Amino acid sequence: MAFPSVSLGPPIAKRLSRLEVQIEANRCLNCYDAPCIRACPTSIDVPRFIGRIATGDLLGSAQTIMDANPVGASCARVCPTDQLCEGACVYKADENPIRIGDLQRYATDWAIQTGTTLFAAGPPTGKRVAVVGGGPAGLAAARDLARMGHAVTIFERDPEAGGLDTYGIVPFRLPAEIALWEAEQVRALGVEIRTGVTVGETISADSVLAEYDAVVIAVGMGNVPRLGIEGEDAVGVWDALDFIRIAKMGGDVGRLGEHVAIIGGGNTAIDAATCSRRLGVPSVTMYYRRGAERMTAYGFEIEFAQVEGVEFRTYVLPKRIVVENGRVAGLELISTDPAGSARPLPGTERIVPADTVIAAIGQTRHTSLLDAFGVVHDVNGIAIVDDGMRTNLPNVYAAGDCMFKPGGIDAMVVEAAQRGKVAAQSVDTFLRAEVR
């Protein structure tokens, strides 16, 4: 694999020792209609995969996980398990849930380390499906479609598949090689992954529609939108996703200075902040426009950032980036309404030290691509789909971050994977109906 293996310091989650695995796997009660299964968006049969670990059937365990969740190795590391499976475990009431994510990691690590291919393609149907975007949603859709026997091509803009799992999530949470292994598992089913191809630029949406019997759009979201304040084009102002991406690939982010200011209160902001700390920046501060309780980052992420030495300032908005000689030289802030409306309070402006400013205020949408396909979307550029992930077009489906609405399903890897699975199921139904 050409991808550099960058860790940026010790991983967040410690691997379970064999002793811990033995104790933990045997502690699982093997509940019936287990709440942990119901709480997993991909419905992994948790007691089954744990039971298989306990009896030493690691192949069966890894298959149980990856059958339900094609990106189950990544999920083992990035899922907010506290809100999902582990939050529902019957032991949760005693604050001692089974460490499902860590056990899931143990089983998938076994598959990775042994180089095991877990699944085979289904008998060919003669149907061709294009998947646009090779992130968790696209990989999940492609994996299931291949197992159903369809000939699948993934078009991926980046040099490697995996989407944000490969490029966006900090390496000390999710090393790129895990996501790349998942992409390899998909490739092993005969799925063609055409990297470096941007649909809508390298090839047109129309040609994709013409060549394939069905299309799954899984392009995720775009870059961080502009802050819209003075000084934004200075050297030292970053889009958080670009910043993490370069850091994760072992690239050069240039001089960060003594003070890094992060704008935003979500998981991306946290990742950019912890990444900065791990790159050696002494002072990293997150600036958020509302109160801490409104931050969209997961509680465990915030705790982790605190442990890593990140500081938090709430009820503040960036007003202007102070620029000297074309470089960031400070950040002008203005306080916001303490009632939480984020309305700025004139007269509260002040300048705080900043050598680098990283914006993490959400992500834009691939609206023009949806337009090119003729897919109906809402005003924000979010694809509109039915329960089966079908768009307004019978042969076009959308899955993952590109169809999650704010306030609806949380944008996360396991949810994206589940939508990809659902899309694959719908495509299969559609294609088989066509055969008749």
Next chain:
Amino acid sequence: MADLSIDLAGIRSPNPFWLASAPPTNSGYQVMRAFAAGWGGAVWKTLALEPIVNVTSRFGGYNVGAYRMAGMNNIELITDRPLDENLREIAECKAAYPDRAIVVSLMTECTRESWHELIRRCETVPLDGFELNFGCPHGMSERGQGAAVGQDPELIEMVTRWAKEAAHVPVIVKLTPNVTDVRYAARAAAKGGADAISLINTINSLIGVDLDSWLPIPHVDGKSSHGGYCGPAVKPIALNMVGACAKDAQVGIPISGIGGISDWRDAVEFMLMGSTSVQVCTAVMHHGFRIVGDMIDGLNNYLDGRGMASVRDLIGKTVPRFVDWNDLNLDYKIIARIDPESCIRCNKCYIACEDAAHQCIDRPADPKLAPVVDEEHCVGCNLCQMVCPVVDCIEMVRVDAGDTVHTWREKLQSVPL
């Protein structure tokens, strides 16, 4: 502080906790350490006129889930050290701890002379009793000793009589569980003049087979033979056999209970079922001699809590309740009741009842609610309560009026044959 001292057929010890004849009583060094830790008695590792040769390896562990050594088996034989060396150490231990019981386990050829000779030589040192090892299920039995004797009531009676002819201290006969009905062996021992019986010795077993090598476990250079099984897993078998002997009028001699005893609770159960002393092997092999401290304190606290002055008042108290199935009250009826407060919604009771009992636990449509027992159809089998991981979450409640008794025996008697 309750009186923990006991007297088994004249063998006295300050508490009922004895070490069974096994590796923990191999040597004087070990028995000294055990007495220092508080053990009330020790049955010395079985002695013979000539030492035997042991094999490597010897033990196998039976693990259940993450729990190690729920059972263990062994293909070890009796002492592999010279008789005189053992006797010298016995004398040293007795001198250092005169208040503790030292019982010497014996095994030898099935001749009168041989038994007389062994007992005569042992009695050259001070000791409190003998235990005749008629139980060792492997190796020695192939030489016509151990279980080969213990499986034949006539031999038991004969050898016991020989031992009693020679011995000046009480004689305990240790029984093998590898028989169809242990009472025949116990009766034979009593008939031969035994002062007490001890049971059980280990159970014929094979711990497992290695999935990689396909070799039996444990193996000796690629081969194995059956071994003797002991530890927590054998406790229910031992308890039943102790109870069967305790309630048998033809046995009628005191009992030293053995088999899977690991803590004071197990000890109390064995005493309630008729044991005067209890013997422990596997639990010490698992955790060391120090466990006796918890056993003594736990037993004492239990007795104090019930206002009992002496541990001897426990002996045999449950035996009258251990009857034939034919004497059980067919009118007695209990049902399961689930406490929704403590229930953690694992649904194990539901699936157990649904698939393996009487389909009388219902699940509300909302999975957040606890399962509910269909009290009309519940047969009170206890299964749900057994699988429930939460202590006291499922209670078995009596629902019959409690004022009638009908047994199968009565039915048999009322129907003319």
